[in-house]
Amino acid sequence: MISAFDVFKIIMGIIISVFILFLILRFAGSYTEIGESSRYASVMINFKKAVGDVYTTGITSVFETKESKLILSYKPPRIETKVAFVDVEPIPLLLSPGEKLDLSRGEYDVSWWKFYFVEALPETNILFIPLENDEKIFSIISNITYFLPSTENLNIKMKIGIGCNGSDYWFGWERQKFLTYVLPYMKTLDLKLNMCENLDYFESKGFKVLVITEDETKVLNASFIVKPVDENMGYVFVKGEEGYDKFFYKNGIDIVALLVGDKELYDYINQKFFAEMEVAMDIMTREINTLSNEPSLRNKCEKKYSEFLSALDNLKLLKADAEMGKEKSIGDFTYQMKEVKKLYEELSAWGCV
Amino acid sequence: MKRRLKGQTSMILIVLVIIIFMAIGIFLLISSIKPVNEDYYNLYAHNLLLTVLRTHTGYGGECETYASTLACAYMKPYRGCGTSECRNLSYEITPYLIEKIIKPNLDYCLVIEPEEGMQGEKLVYGPRCDVVLNKRAKWTANEKILQYGANLNIKFFISEG
């Protein structure tokens, strides 16, 4: 016969077991969550370090988050992830979310100034559709391609092509080969491409399609139209919910920002570009003034210094207008950038800097 | 007697379990201690080597930079530089240059040898090379100097003293 003590042991045992089980399940549940969050946070810390390494060294690398949808969105400079926001300041970053990202450094180099930025992009196929055979058209294709990542030695590919209809379709090169061989060859073909009949097909396959034309009105149903005004500047039309949104571009970086991102990314990269340009102008002005006080350089270089400073001052004024989005000033601004670059290169050739 | 022992056995078991958990905790703590920052010391070694190689010695000619002095010391050891010969000059300026820059807690060793596949002697610079080269924990930087139509491999090692 079962004793009172046995009953007590059974009841006590049940109570304690239930309590222990309850504690363990509660703790295991929240511990798993904490463990998972820690893991995601660690991945993002490593991502930020990888972006920093690419920014400082210029060496391209591939980053795998090993977790789909870890990076939810990018509202520069903050990356929204499953666990937290990650700030990438002070690095200018062009990011398109993905599980496996190519990290590479882009450089905008005008001799007297270099603007570095990092591109973190998933595998992408890019298709250009030039509707006219014109120097301006091919110049902007070259300009855009220059700011795309080079993936030659990586296992994540950025492939580029031209055209989309039947025999007028060439696709599958990476950046270097496209710039060095394909584009110059295409120029010689006197292409007269028509608008894509099967544009939806390419877009549904994830291609980024850029229609390049001097007359955007003849293009129907394209998501992304680039209209060059001259070799340096022009407009981008991006299809929105209510028609097309119009943006101006002054270099290929603006176009790439709109292609891989949106207006927010475009505004952000512009803001970074102009802010760093202002710093560069500030430093350059002081540098030239210091050098022009040096007796050994003054005789040889005085005239060149003063020409350069004058051109730089003009650029400062045009920059202010360009930054405010005054479209009429963009052409003058891009022209003046070339002038300042030319004068700096002359200073360099003369041994004045 | 048996029942008393049973109670004591339970207590002993509990104490044992506590000790085991403490041991696990200590082990986890020890394993989470970070080792020395490898990335930083590799960069430091690389930059130190690059810096000294690019430095102008003040001698001009074949010995304008430290890199050209080393190349001269290897390929044309008796060529004159200033009041000295290349090779002797390289042994004079190496400690002056490197020891003024390097952190006080680090030892170094610089080795020049011909490129892979070529035969030739090795030149070794550094007061404690035998110690540095035998240390397991050391950081390395490599550079090549192209001079007199030949490539020389420069290997630079640093370790904590």
Next chain:
Amino acid sequence: MKGQVHLMEYVLLSFFVLLIIVMLTFFLTGWQMSSIGSEKTRVIYNKAEFLMRAFANSPYINRNTYKEGSMFEDVKLLSITCENLQKLYGTDWYAEIETIEASESCTEENFPLCGKWSYCKKEGESITFELPVNIYRVVTGKVEPAILKVGLYR
């Protein structure tokens, strides 16, 4: 009496088992918190290291033709200011460069016969990294060795 002793034994045993579980809970939570703490340290450390590399390779102070970086032009070091650096790389950090031959702090008046540059230095504890670099003397074309110190204030 014997029965009561049994009961007490049993209750005591249960108490100790619960105590072990509670200790385990505290231990795991504590370990998790210290792990988070060390991640925080890693983030700060990474930031300090990034600032050192960014400064050493900055196109704003390096000589154009030296792609590897760490070749600072003396005139660029004189021309850049703390405000410029803060706009480029953020605040709460400092940088100092000093040539190996002891020298004065650089100003417009003593340029180029000087060898010390300092940016955004202030009182406070910092994580500091040192790196050997070169200084390119623009007037003479000579290259000197120097030490770069970059610190992130805590």
